Amino acid sequence: MKIGIFDSGVGGLTVAKEIKNLLPNQPIIYFGDTARTPYGTKSRETLLTYAKEDASFLLAQGAGLIVIACHSAASTATDVLKQSLDVPVFEVVTPSINQALALTRSRRIGLIGTRATVSSGIYEQKIGALEPQARVIGQPCPLLVPLVEEGWLNARETRMIVKKYLRPLKQQKIDTLVLGCTHYPLLKKMIQEKIGKRTAVVDPSLEVARAVKKYLLENGFVSNGREQDKYFVSDIGPATEDIVRRFMGRKIELVKV
Ligand code: DGL
Secondary structure, three states: OOEEEEEOOOOOHHHHHHHHHHOOOOOEEEEEOOOOOOOOOOOHHHHHHHHHHHHHHHHHOOOOEEEEOOHHHHHHHHHHHHHHOOOOEEEOHHHHHHHHHHHOOOOEEEEEEOHHHHHHOHHHHHHHHHOOOOEEEEEEOOOHHHHHHOOOOOOHHHHHHHHHHHHHHHHOOOOEEEEEOOOHHHHHHHHHHHHOOOOEEEOHHHHHHHHHHHHHHHOOOOOOOOOOOEEEEOOOOOOHHHHHHHHHOOOOOOEEO
């Protein structure tokens, strides 16, 4: 079974990479909507339209399962895609919520992400349904995506901005923090340092990869073939290939559609 993964751009490669780590022989089809990125600043209506188009593209390429790697899209479009598609839909929000609830003791959970993700209210809704005593403290961090794409992963300026974004979450005494954006795993070490070692950090790219692997194993869909992975993007700009290399740690061939 081919795994179709979509994202607003190249950030979802953090998810593709974890899936390949756990399922090295499973063919993936990736679609990054680089022509219309960012999604994190878009309205719910626009995100719904984009997410439906992205998923349709992957299905047309033969995907048997869809992974919404983009948190902004997953926060707004999961229910609609689950209702309208005939294939299983996985996404980054649900497994992260399960992991956050498993880890928290104080039931004070921090969420960092784009404005679209934090303002969607999906974490409050889903966590509230499972654990009414839990509290979600959300913090949009819009500057982090461009900093990661610029490769400022260890820059002093990035450190200062991360610290500033995390300060309100520390003041609220969270004990668990969800990295609710495709780009944040690249800043995981810095974020862990700034939030403090007593706060558990949830990396959704790992959680969704585990969920996909569990499903494939349980249903006998794990491949051992050598089918080629395909990486599609809707635009290749001057920096796209460099950013891709930063995310994947190697060069990959992009096909523009
Ligand atoms: N992929 C997006 C997300 O995880 C971040 C980049 C964007 O805003 O498009 O929310």
